[in-house]
Amino acid sequence: MPGLITMDDLTDEEIISILDDAERLLPVARGELYLPLLKGRILGNLFFEPSTRTRMSFETAMKRLGGDVVNLGDVKSSSVVKGETLFDMIQMVDGYTDIIAMRHPRQGAAQYACDSAKVPILNGGDGAGHHPTQTMLDLFTIRRAHGKLEGLNVVLAGDLRYGRTVHSLSHALTRLGCNVTFASPESLRMPEEIVSDLKDNGAEVVETDDLFGQINTADVIYMTRIQKERFPDEDEYAKVAGAYKLHAKDLDVAKPDMIIMHPLPRVDEIHPSVDSTRHACYFEQAFNGVVARMALMCRLLGVEVPADVEKAGGII
Amino acid sequence: MSQEGNMRRVTAIKNGTVIDHIPAGKALSVLKMLGIAGDMSNPVSLVMNVPSKKMGGKDIIKVEDRELTQGELDKLSLVAPDASVAIIRAYTVAEKLEINLTEEVVNVARCTFSNCITINPREPLPHRLIVTKREPLELRCRYCGKPQDIDGLIDSLF
Numbered sequence: 234m235p236g237l238i239t240m241d242d243l244t245d246e247e248i249i250s251i252l253d254d255a256e257r258l259l260p261v262a263r264g265e266l267y268l269p270l271l272k273g274r275i276l277g278n279l280f281f282e283p284s285t286r287t288r289m290s291f292e293t294a295m296k297r298l299g300g301d302v303v304n305l306g307d308v309k310s311s312s313v314v315k316g317e318t319l320f321d322m323i324q325m326v327d328g329y330t331d332i333i334a335m336r337h338p339r340q341g342a343a344q345y346a347c348d349s350a351k352v353p354i355l356n357g358g359d360g361a362g363h364h365p366t367q368t369m370l371d372l373f374t375i376r377r378a379h380g381k382l383e384g385l386n387v388v389l390a391g392d393l394r395y396g397r398t399v400h401s402l403s404h405a406l407t408r409l410g411c412n413v414t415f416a417s418p419e420s421l422r423m424p425e426e427i428v429s430d431l432k433d434n435g436a437e438v439v440e441t442d443d444l445f446g447q448i449n450t451a452d453v454i455y456m457t458r459i460q461k462e463r464f465p466d467e468d469e470y471a472k473v474a475g476a477y478k479l480h481a482k483d484l485d486v487a488k489p490d491m492i493i494m495h496p497l498p499r500v501d502e503i504h505p506s507v508d509s510t511r512h513a514c515y516f517e518q519a520f521n522g523v524v525a526r527m528a529l530m531c532r533l534l535g536v537e538v539p540a541d542v543e544k545a546g547g548i549i
Numbered sequence: 550m551s552q553e554g555n556m557r558r559v560t561a562i563k564n565g566t567v568i569d570h571i572p573a574g575k576a577l578s579v580l581k582m583l584g585i586a587g588d589m590s591n592p593v594s595l596v597m598n599v600p601s602k603k604m605g606g607k608d609i610i611k612v613e614d615r616e617l618t619q620g621e622l623d624k625l626s627l628v629a630p631d632a633s634v635a636i637i638r639a640y641t642v643a644e645k646l647e648i649n650l651t652e653e654v655v656n657v658a659r660c661t662f663s664n665c666i667t668i669n670p671r672e673p674l675p676h677r678l679i680v681t682k683r684e685p686l687e688l689r690c691r692y693c694g695k696p697q698d699i700d701g702l703i704d705s706l707f
Binding site: 239316318319320337338339340341342344345348349359360361362363426 | 660662664665666667668669671672673674690691692693694695696
Protein backbone atom coordinates (compact mmCIF):
# COMPACT_ATOMS: atom_id res chain seq x y z
CA MET A 234 0.00 0.00 0.00
CA PRO A 235 1.40 3.42 -0.79
CA GLY A 236 2.39 5.52 2.16
CA LEU A 237 4.48 8.57 2.85
CA ILE A 238 7.94 7.36 3.80
CA THR A 239 10.18 9.94 2.17
CA MET A 240 9.39 13.05 0.15
CA ASP A 241 10.25 11.03 -2.95
CA ASP A 242 6.84 9.40 -2.54
CA LEU A 243 5.22 12.65 -3.64
CA THR A 244 5.58 14.43 -6.97
CA ASP A 245 6.04 18.20 -6.97
CA GLU A 246 2.45 18.56 -8.19
CA GLU A 247 1.17 16.35 -5.37
CA ILE A 248 3.08 18.40 -2.79
CA ILE A 249 1.54 21.62 -4.06
CA SER A 250 -1.94 20.13 -4.26
CA ILE A 251 -1.71 18.77 -0.68
CA LEU A 252 -0.55 22.20 0.51
CA ASP A 253 -3.60 23.68 -1.25
CA ASP A 254 -5.85 21.16 0.54
CA ALA A 255 -4.21 22.09 3.85
CA GLU A 256 -4.85 25.77 3.17
CA ARG A 257 -8.57 25.08 2.73
CA LEU A 258 -8.68 22.95 5.88
CA LEU A 259 -7.33 25.73 8.13
CA PRO A 260 -10.73 26.70 9.65
CA VAL A 261 -11.34 23.00 10.44
CA ALA A 262 -7.92 22.70 12.10
CA ARG A 263 -8.65 25.80 14.16
CA GLY A 264 -11.92 24.31 15.33
CA GLU A 265 -13.99 27.03 13.66
CA LEU A 266 -15.75 24.61 11.34
CA TYR A 267 -16.90 20.99 11.65
CA LEU A 268 -16.06 18.85 8.65
CA PRO A 269 -16.02 15.10 9.42
CA LEU A 270 -14.27 13.98 6.24
CA LEU A 271 -12.70 10.99 8.02
CA LYS A 272 -15.69 9.94 10.13
CA GLY A 273 -15.50 6.23 10.91
CA ARG A 274 -11.77 6.03 10.14
CA ILE A 275 -9.23 5.00 12.76
CA LEU A 276 -5.63 6.19 12.97
CA GLY A 277 -3.08 3.92 14.67
CA ASN A 278 -0.42 6.00 16.42
CA LEU A 279 2.68 3.82 16.75
CA PHE A 280 5.34 5.85 18.47
CA PHE A 281 8.22 3.64 19.51
CA GLU A 282 10.15 6.64 20.81
CA PRO A 283 9.11 9.89 22.48
CA SER A 284 7.09 12.44 20.55
CA THR A 285 4.98 15.34 21.68
CA ARG A 286 4.07 17.47 18.68
CA THR A 287 4.00 14.81 15.99
CA ARG A 288 1.86 12.37 17.97
CA MET A 289 -0.50 15.01 19.34
CA SER A 290 -0.94 16.78 16.02
CA PHE A 291 -1.72 13.50 14.25
CA GLU A 292 -4.29 12.76 16.93
CA THR A 293 -5.80 16.25 16.75
CA ALA A 294 -5.87 16.11 12.94
CA MET A 295 -7.81 12.83 12.92
CA LYS A 296 -10.25 13.98 15.60
CA ARG A 297 -10.89 17.35 13.91
CA LEU A 298 -11.87 15.37 10.81
CA GLY A 299 -14.31 13.23 12.77
CA GLY A 300 -12.14 10.09 12.98
CA ASP A 301 -10.73 8.25 15.96
CA VAL A 302 -7.28 7.25 17.19
CA VAL A 303 -5.75 4.24 18.92
CA ASN A 304 -2.33 4.58 20.51
CA LEU A 305 0.47 2.11 21.09
CA GLY A 306 1.00 3.80 24.43
CA ASP A 307 4.18 3.37 26.37
CA VAL A 308 6.55 1.05 24.51
CA LYS A 309 7.76 -0.31 27.84
CA SER A 310 4.34 -1.78 28.56
CA SER A 311 3.71 -3.06 25.02
CA SER A 312 4.53 -6.38 23.39
CA VAL A 313 7.71 -4.79 21.97
CA VAL A 314 9.50 -5.54 25.25
CA LYS A 315 8.54 -9.20 24.84
CA GLY A 316 10.52 -9.20 21.62
CA GLU A 317 7.75 -8.77 19.08
CA THR A 318 9.07 -7.90 15.63
CA LEU A 319 7.98 -4.77 13.82
CA PHE A 320 6.52 -7.01 11.12
CA ASP A 321 4.22 -8.79 13.58
CA MET A 322 3.25 -5.55 15.27
CA ILE A 323 2.26 -4.06 11.92
CA GLN A 324 0.19 -7.13 11.00
CA MET A 325 -1.80 -6.63 14.17
CA VAL A 326 -2.29 -2.86 13.96
CA ASP A 327 -3.07 -3.17 10.27
CA GLY A 328 -6.15 -5.13 11.24
CA TYR A 329 -7.27 -2.56 13.81
CA THR A 330 -6.85 0.65 11.86
CA ASP A 331 -7.28 2.39 8.50
CA ILE A 332 -3.99 4.32 8.52
CA ILE A 333 -0.84 4.24 10.69
CA ALA A 334 1.44 7.05 11.84
CA MET A 335 4.74 5.71 13.07
CA ARG A 336 7.98 6.85 14.70
CA HIS A 337 10.74 4.36 15.32
CA PRO A 338 14.36 4.64 16.51
CA ARG A 339 15.67 2.42 13.70
CA GLN A 340 16.30 3.89 10.29
CA GLY A 341 14.27 2.25 7.54
CA ALA A 342 11.52 1.17 9.94
CA ALA A 343 8.86 3.15 8.09
CA GLN A 344 9.64 1.62 4.70
CA TYR A 345 9.77 -1.78 6.37
CA ALA A 346 6.34 -1.19 7.92
CA CYS A 347 5.03 0.03 4.58
CA ASP A 348 6.21 -3.18 2.91
CA SER A 349 4.51 -5.18 5.69
CA ALA A 350 1.16 -3.37 5.81
CA LYS A 351 -2.04 -3.13 3.81
CA VAL A 352 -3.03 0.25 5.25
CA PRO A 353 -1.05 3.41 4.43
CA ILE A 354 1.93 4.26 6.64
CA LEU A 355 2.89 7.84 7.47
CA ASN A 356 6.51 8.13 8.54
CA GLY A 357 6.72 10.27 11.65
CA GLY A 358 10.50 9.84 11.87
CA ASP A 359 12.76 6.80 11.51
CA GLY A 360 16.10 7.05 13.31
CA ALA A 361 18.15 9.78 11.66
CA GLY A 362 16.32 9.05 8.40
CA HIS A 363 13.27 10.96 7.20
CA HIS A 364 10.37 12.94 8.62
CA PRO A 365 8.23 13.84 5.62
CA THR A 366 5.07 14.93 7.45
CA GLN A 367 7.22 17.51 9.24
CA THR A 368 8.51 18.57 5.84
CA MET A 369 4.97 19.10 4.59
CA LEU A 370 4.10 21.31 7.55
CA ASP A 371 7.38 23.20 7.11
CA LEU A 372 6.64 23.83 3.43
CA PHE A 373 3.13 24.90 4.35
CA THR A 374 4.50 27.36 6.91
CA ILE A 375 7.02 28.84 4.47
CA ARG A 376 4.46 29.17 1.69
CA ARG A 377 1.95 30.85 3.99
CA ALA A 378 4.56 33.34 5.17
CA HIS A 379 6.00 34.20 1.76
CA GLY A 380 3.18 33.28 -0.61
CA LYS A 381 5.56 31.14 -2.66
CA LEU A 382 8.45 28.70 -2.38
CA GLU A 383 10.45 29.23 -5.56
CA GLY A 384 13.47 31.50 -5.31
CA LEU A 385 13.49 31.80 -1.52
CA ASN A 386 16.79 31.68 0.38
CA VAL A 387 16.45 29.08 3.09
CA VAL A 388 19.18 28.56 5.69
CA LEU A 389 19.12 25.24 7.56
CA ALA A 390 21.19 25.63 10.73
CA GLY A 391 22.48 23.61 13.64
CA ASP A 392 22.62 19.83 13.77
CA LEU A 393 22.26 18.82 10.14
CA ARG A 394 23.90 15.45 10.60
CA TYR A 395 21.50 13.80 12.99
CA GLY A 396 18.46 16.03 12.51
CA ARG A 397 16.12 13.97 10.34
CA THR A 398 13.82 16.96 9.91
CA VAL A 399 16.36 18.80 7.80
CA HIS A 400 17.15 15.70 5.74
CA SER A 401 13.64 15.45 4.32
CA LEU A 402 13.23 19.22 4.13
CA SER A 403 16.41 19.86 2.14
CA HIS A 404 15.27 17.46 -0.60
CA ALA A 405 11.86 19.09 -0.85
CA LEU A 406 13.15 22.68 -0.78
CA THR A 407 15.59 22.14 -3.61
CA ARG A 408 12.99 20.28 -5.67
CA LEU A 409 10.61 23.20 -5.31
CA GLY A 410 13.18 25.79 -6.38
CA CYS A 411 14.46 27.20 -3.07
CA ASN A 412 18.12 28.15 -2.64
CA VAL A 413 19.48 26.19 0.29
CA THR A 414 22.37 27.02 2.60
CA PHE A 415 23.55 24.55 5.22
CA ALA A 416 25.05 26.29 8.28
CA SER A 417 26.49 23.85 10.79
CA PRO A 418 29.58 23.01 12.81
CA GLU A 419 32.01 20.81 10.92
CA SER A 420 31.15 17.75 13.01
CA LEU A 421 27.41 18.11 12.38
CA ARG A 422 27.41 18.74 8.64
CA MET A 423 24.68 17.42 6.37
CA PRO A 424 25.44 13.74 5.51
CA GLU A 425 27.50 13.41 2.37
CA GLU A 426 24.98 11.16 0.62
CA ILE A 427 22.26 13.80 1.00
CA VAL A 428 24.46 16.61 -0.32
CA SER A 429 25.50 14.44 -3.26
CA ASP A 430 21.86 13.51 -3.99
CA LEU A 431 20.89 17.17 -4.01
CA LYS A 432 23.77 18.06 -6.31
CA ASP A 433 22.99 15.12 -8.61
CA ASN A 434 19.50 16.57 -8.93
CA GLY A 435 20.95 19.88 -10.08
CA ALA A 436 20.61 21.84 -6.83
CA GLU A 437 23.17 24.42 -5.83
CA VAL A 438 24.02 23.84 -2.21
CA VAL A 439 26.14 26.15 -0.05
CA GLU A 440 27.78 24.73 3.08
CA THR A 441 29.17 27.03 5.76
CA ASP A 442 29.88 27.17 9.48
CA ASP A 443 28.87 30.85 9.66
CA LEU A 444 25.20 31.24 10.59
CA PHE A 445 25.29 34.95 11.37
CA GLY A 446 26.72 35.81 7.94
CA GLN A 447 23.53 34.43 6.36
CA ILE A 448 20.97 36.47 8.32
CA ASN A 449 20.80 39.51 6.01
CA THR A 450 20.02 37.52 2.86
CA ALA A 451 17.82 34.79 4.32
CA ASP A 452 14.07 34.53 3.74
CA VAL A 453 13.87 31.61 6.16
CA ILE A 454 16.22 30.50 8.94
CA TYR A 455 15.40 26.99 10.05
CA MET A 456 17.07 26.32 13.40
CA THR A 457 17.62 22.88 14.90
CA ARG A 458 18.75 21.77 18.31
CA ILE A 459 22.36 20.81 18.84
CA GLN A 460 22.37 17.89 21.22
CA LYS A 461 24.90 17.77 24.01
CA GLU A 462 25.35 14.02 23.73
CA ARG A 463 26.81 14.38 20.22
CA PHE A 464 29.99 15.92 21.69
CA PRO A 465 32.89 14.29 23.50
CA ASP A 466 32.92 16.87 26.30
CA GLU A 467 30.94 19.79 27.69
CA ASP A 468 33.51 22.45 26.66
CA GLU A 469 33.42 21.38 23.04
CA TYR A 470 29.61 21.44 23.11
CA ALA A 471 29.50 24.90 24.69
CA LYS A 472 31.89 26.28 22.08
CA VAL A 473 29.92 24.91 19.13
CA ALA A 474 26.44 25.52 20.51
CA GLY A 475 27.30 29.17 21.23
CA ALA A 476 27.83 29.80 17.53
CA TYR A 477 24.29 28.64 16.77
CA LYS A 478 22.19 30.70 19.16
CA LEU A 479 19.94 33.44 17.87
CA HIS A 480 19.03 36.52 19.95
CA ALA A 481 16.63 39.27 18.92
CA LYS A 482 19.57 41.67 18.55
CA ASP A 483 21.10 39.41 15.87
CA LEU A 484 18.07 40.01 13.68
CA ASP A 485 18.50 43.76 13.12
CA VAL A 486 20.04 43.04 9.71
CA ALA A 487 17.31 40.61 8.66
CA LYS A 488 14.81 41.25 5.87
CA PRO A 489 11.49 42.41 7.38
CA ASP A 490 9.62 39.30 6.24
CA MET A 491 12.32 36.80 7.15
CA ILE A 492 10.90 33.98 9.30
CA ILE A 493 12.61 31.84 11.90
CA MET A 494 11.44 28.26 12.14
CA HIS A 495 12.29 25.39 14.49
CA PRO A 496 10.84 21.87 14.64
CA LEU A 497 10.87 22.20 18.49
CA PRO A 498 11.62 21.45 21.22
CA ARG A 499 14.18 24.23 21.46
CA VAL A 500 16.70 24.45 24.25
CA ASP A 501 19.04 27.45 23.94
CA GLU A 502 19.31 27.92 20.20
CA ILE A 503 16.54 30.52 19.98
CA HIS A 504 16.56 33.00 22.85
CA PRO A 505 13.09 33.88 24.22
CA SER A 506 13.76 37.49 23.15
CA VAL A 507 13.13 36.32 19.56
CA ASP A 508 9.59 35.17 20.43
CA SER A 509 8.17 38.68 20.37
CA THR A 510 9.81 39.67 17.07
CA ARG A 511 7.95 39.61 13.76
CA HIS A 512 10.35 36.88 12.64
CA ALA A 513 9.30 34.20 15.13
CA CYS A 514 7.25 31.57 13.33
CA TYR A 515 7.91 28.36 15.26
CA PHE A 516 4.69 28.21 17.26
CA GLU A 517 2.59 28.80 14.18
CA GLN A 518 4.72 26.12 12.51
CA ALA A 519 3.82 23.68 15.31
CA PHE A 520 0.12 24.46 14.82
CA ASN A 521 0.48 23.88 11.09
CA GLY A 522 1.35 20.27 11.91
CA VAL A 523 -2.34 19.66 12.44
CA VAL A 524 -3.52 21.05 9.14
CA ALA A 525 -0.73 19.48 7.09
CA ARG A 526 -1.43 16.07 8.63
CA MET A 527 -5.15 16.48 8.03
CA ALA A 528 -4.50 17.05 4.34
CA LEU A 529 -2.05 14.12 4.17
CA MET A 530 -4.42 11.67 5.83
CA CYS A 531 -7.24 12.70 3.49
CA ARG A 532 -4.96 12.19 0.49
CA LEU A 533 -3.67 8.78 1.60
CA LEU A 534 -7.19 7.59 2.42
CA GLY A 535 -8.49 8.77 -0.93
CA VAL A 536 -10.83 11.36 0.58
CA GLU A 537 -11.19 14.54 -1.43
CA VAL A 538 -11.04 17.87 0.40
CA PRO A 539 -13.99 19.93 -0.90
CA ALA A 540 -13.17 23.00 -2.97
CA ASP A 541 -15.48 25.07 -0.78
CA VAL A 542 -14.84 23.91 2.76
CA GLU A 543 -17.00 26.67 4.29
CA LYS A 544 -20.00 25.43 2.33
CA ALA A 545 -19.34 21.74 3.04
CA GLY A 546 -18.67 22.22 6.75
CA GLY A 547 -21.02 22.84 9.64
CA ILE A 548 -20.98 24.83 12.85
CA ILE A 549 -19.36 23.10 15.81
CA MET B 550 52.51 -18.42 -16.75
CA SER B 551 50.23 -18.75 -19.79
CA GLN B 552 46.44 -18.73 -19.57
CA GLU B 553 46.47 -22.41 -20.42
CA GLY B 554 48.93 -22.96 -17.62
CA ASN B 555 46.55 -21.32 -15.20
CA MET B 556 43.82 -23.71 -16.14
CA ARG B 557 46.14 -26.67 -15.68
CA ARG B 558 47.05 -25.77 -12.14
CA VAL B 559 44.06 -27.95 -11.39
CA THR B 560 42.81 -30.81 -13.48
CA ALA B 561 40.02 -30.47 -16.00
CA ILE B 562 36.67 -31.46 -14.60
CA LYS B 563 34.29 -33.91 -16.18
CA ASN B 564 31.00 -32.31 -15.12
CA GLY B 565 30.30 -29.15 -13.17
CA THR B 566 30.87 -25.41 -13.25
CA VAL B 567 34.00 -23.34 -13.88
CA ILE B 568 34.02 -19.72 -12.73
CA ASP B 569 36.91 -17.81 -14.28
CA HIS B 570 38.03 -14.16 -14.14
CA ILE B 571 37.13 -13.66 -10.51
CA PRO B 572 38.99 -10.58 -9.19
CA ALA B 573 42.18 -11.71 -7.42
CA GLY B 574 41.55 -12.54 -3.80
CA LYS B 575 37.74 -12.72 -4.06
CA ALA B 576 37.35 -16.47 -4.60
CA LEU B 577 36.63 -17.14 -0.93
CA SER B 578 33.87 -14.53 -1.00
CA VAL B 579 32.46 -16.19 -4.11
CA LEU B 580 32.40 -19.55 -2.36
CA LYS B 581 30.67 -17.96 0.61
CA MET B 582 28.09 -16.32 -1.63
CA LEU B 583 27.37 -19.61 -3.34
CA GLY B 584 27.02 -21.39 -0.04
CA ILE B 585 29.90 -23.71 -0.89
CA ALA B 586 31.43 -24.79 2.39
CA GLY B 587 33.64 -27.61 3.60
CA ASP B 588 30.68 -29.77 4.51
CA MET B 589 29.61 -30.52 0.95
CA SER B 590 30.64 -33.69 -0.84
CA ASN B 591 31.39 -32.28 -4.32
CA PRO B 592 35.08 -31.71 -5.06
CA VAL B 593 35.88 -27.99 -5.34
CA SER B 594 39.16 -26.64 -6.79
CA LEU B 595 40.28 -23.13 -6.23
CA VAL B 596 43.25 -21.14 -7.49
CA MET B 597 43.99 -17.65 -6.30
CA ASN B 598 46.14 -14.78 -7.51
CA VAL B 599 47.19 -16.32 -10.80
CA PRO B 600 48.43 -13.99 -13.56
CA SER B 601 45.86 -12.74 -16.06
CA LYS B 602 46.45 -10.62 -19.16
CA LYS B 603 43.03 -9.00 -18.86
CA MET B 604 42.94 -8.47 -15.11
CA GLY B 605 46.55 -8.55 -13.92
CA GLY B 606 45.62 -11.24 -11.42
CA LYS B 607 42.57 -13.41 -10.97
CA ASP B 608 41.02 -16.34 -9.14
CA ILE B 609 39.37 -19.43 -10.62
CA ILE B 610 36.92 -21.88 -9.04
CA LYS B 611 35.86 -25.28 -10.33
CA VAL B 612 32.91 -27.00 -8.73
CA GLU B 613 32.50 -30.62 -9.76
CA ASP B 614 29.19 -32.39 -10.30
CA ARG B 615 27.14 -29.29 -9.70
CA GLU B 616 25.69 -26.96 -12.31
CA LEU B 617 25.16 -23.58 -10.75
CA THR B 618 21.90 -21.88 -11.66
CA GLN B 619 21.60 -18.42 -13.18
CA GLY B 620 20.02 -17.22 -9.94
CA GLU B 621 22.99 -18.43 -7.91
CA LEU B 622 25.43 -16.84 -10.31
CA ASP B 623 23.67 -13.49 -10.31
CA LYS B 624 24.50 -13.19 -6.63
CA LEU B 625 28.13 -12.92 -7.65
CA SER B 626 27.55 -9.57 -9.30
CA LEU B 627 28.53 -7.91 -6.03
CA VAL B 628 32.09 -9.26 -6.05
CA ALA B 629 32.77 -10.65 -9.51
CA PRO B 630 30.51 -8.90 -12.03
CA ASP B 631 32.83 -9.72 -14.94
CA ALA B 632 33.49 -13.37 -14.13
CA SER B 633 32.95 -15.85 -16.93
CA VAL B 634 31.07 -19.02 -16.15
CA ALA B 635 31.08 -22.28 -18.06
CA ILE B 636 28.95 -25.34 -17.46
CA ILE B 637 31.02 -28.44 -18.22
CA ARG B 638 29.51 -31.73 -19.37
CA ALA B 639 31.72 -34.67 -20.37
CA TYR B 640 34.87 -32.51 -20.29
CA THR B 641 33.49 -30.00 -22.80
CA VAL B 642 31.94 -26.56 -22.38
CA ALA B 643 28.23 -27.23 -22.75
CA GLU B 644 27.01 -23.74 -21.86
CA LYS B 645 28.44 -20.31 -21.19
CA LEU B 646 26.62 -18.17 -18.69
CA GLU B 647 26.83 -14.48 -17.89
CA ILE B 648 26.47 -12.89 -14.51
CA ASN B 649 23.67 -10.35 -14.57
CA LEU B 650 23.47 -7.49 -12.17
CA THR B 651 19.78 -7.20 -11.39
CA GLU B 652 18.15 -3.92 -10.32
CA GLU B 653 17.79 -5.25 -6.82
CA VAL B 654 20.00 -7.70 -4.91
CA VAL B 655 17.70 -9.71 -2.67
CA ASN B 656 18.77 -11.83 0.31
CA VAL B 657 22.41 -11.92 -0.68
CA ALA B 658 23.83 -9.62 1.99
CA ARG B 659 22.56 -7.64 4.94
CA CYS B 660 22.56 -3.85 5.00
CA THR B 661 25.82 -2.73 6.63
CA PHE B 662 24.31 0.20 8.55
CA SER B 663 24.28 -0.55 12.26
CA ASN B 664 20.97 1.22 12.95
CA CYS B 665 18.99 -0.22 10.04
CA ILE B 666 15.69 -1.93 10.95
CA THR B 667 16.95 -5.10 9.24
CA ILE B 668 19.67 -5.49 11.88
CA ASN B 669 17.15 -7.47 13.95
CA PRO B 670 17.64 -11.03 12.65
CA ARG B 671 14.07 -11.93 13.59
CA GLU B 672 12.51 -9.45 11.19
CA PRO B 673 11.24 -11.65 8.36
CA LEU B 674 11.13 -9.47 5.23
CA PRO B 675 13.85 -10.04 2.59
CA HIS B 676 17.04 -8.00 2.68
CA ARG B 677 16.85 -5.76 -0.37
CA LEU B 678 19.69 -3.69 -1.79
CA ILE B 679 18.87 -1.42 -4.71
CA VAL B 680 21.48 -0.91 -7.44
CA THR B 681 21.74 2.88 -7.83
CA LYS B 682 24.82 2.89 -10.08
CA ARG B 683 26.47 0.14 -12.07
CA GLU B 684 29.93 1.50 -12.86
CA PRO B 685 31.35 1.68 -10.22
CA LEU B 686 28.83 -0.42 -8.39
CA GLU B 687 26.74 1.46 -5.82
CA LEU B 688 23.95 0.00 -3.75
CA ARG B 689 21.54 1.38 -1.18
CA CYS B 690 19.39 -0.44 1.33
CA ARG B 691 15.72 -0.35 0.28
CA TYR B 692 14.67 0.32 3.86
CA CYS B 693 17.13 2.75 5.44
CA GLY B 694 18.45 4.21 2.18
CA LYS B 695 22.08 4.10 3.32
CA PRO B 696 24.75 3.66 0.64
CA GLN B 697 26.55 0.36 1.12
CA ASP B 698 30.25 -0.22 1.50
CA ILE B 699 30.88 -3.09 -0.92
CA ASP B 700 33.73 -4.62 1.12
CA GLY B 701 31.53 -4.38 4.20
CA LEU B 702 28.74 -6.13 2.32
CA ILE B 703 30.96 -9.10 1.59
CA ASP B 704 31.46 -9.48 5.32
CA SER B 705 27.70 -9.42 5.82
CA LEU B 706 26.80 -12.09 3.28
CA PHE B 707 24.29 -14.71 4.30
